[in-house]
């Protein structure tokens with residue numbers, strides 16, 4: 210979303226216990242500048258709404274076949290099991306395809322909500338927060354949407370505890386502005402090795418490392434917890450993890466958590482018509 214009153218989201222998770230203190234409502238915003246090869250939310254990466262296809266829901270082209278009549282030529286054929294085989298990435302320019310599928314095998318990923326609607330959703334679970342829980346924004350990179358700041362500001366005005374899960378690859382001004390409205394910051398540092406970072410996430414780590422320095426310098430008392438997903442072949446060697454630990458020590462951050470690698474998101478790549486490029490075993 211380019212305006213600051215709306216959010217493009219792809220999920221809302223209630224009663225979460227792993228995304229900040231207490232019980233939390235997590236709002237997942239779409240759009241991320243990185244392309245981590247292990248990403249378990251590939252549907253979060255695009256800043257646009259897009260189509261996904263769940264083949265298991267297709268009732269078969271002999272019974273239905275509606276999609277083939279409406280999709281661009283050559284993007285849909287009948288598979289050996291009778292179900293539609295769809296090049297969904299090639300179809301995503303026209304979201305109307307989701308409207309014609311009777312079994313919701315084709316759906317749109319991403320929906321727009323206003324900041325007020327988001328606050329109303331968060332308020333529904335206020336009774337569970339008990340002074341500790343609250344709102345967490347995640348993604349994707351939640352701060353890539355200008356509306357994220359408006360949401361955090363509004364939440365603070367309503368005395369709601371706020372947290373962010375950020376990859377750190379975000380404009381420094383926006384990060385520091387957002388931090389003023391944040392009680393907790395979960396900040397990913399994936400690698401301090403520039404070349405490896407580029408190869409595995411598609412981008413340099415320079416902005417991320419300078420952002421965490423700026424964050425710590427500007428808000429020395431803010432609750433900042435760094436997270437590192439430990440990915441085989443990328444950053445799992447002892448010296449690679451030690452280099453991250455040393456970097457954090459050098460800027461005065463000692464809250465550091467390593468997250469285990471998992472492949473829960475692999476099926477989503479197929480639904481988006483994309484390939485998962487890391488080994489799955």
Ligand code: SF4
Nearest residue numbers: 267268273274276310
């Ligand atoms: S419109 Fe939906 S249910 Fe019908 S053939 Fe296409 S994918 Fe299958």
Ligand code: SF4
Nearest residue numbers: 241243245248349376
């Ligand atoms: S930063 Fe997170 S959301 Fe973005 S590509 Fe990497 S794993 Fe996915």
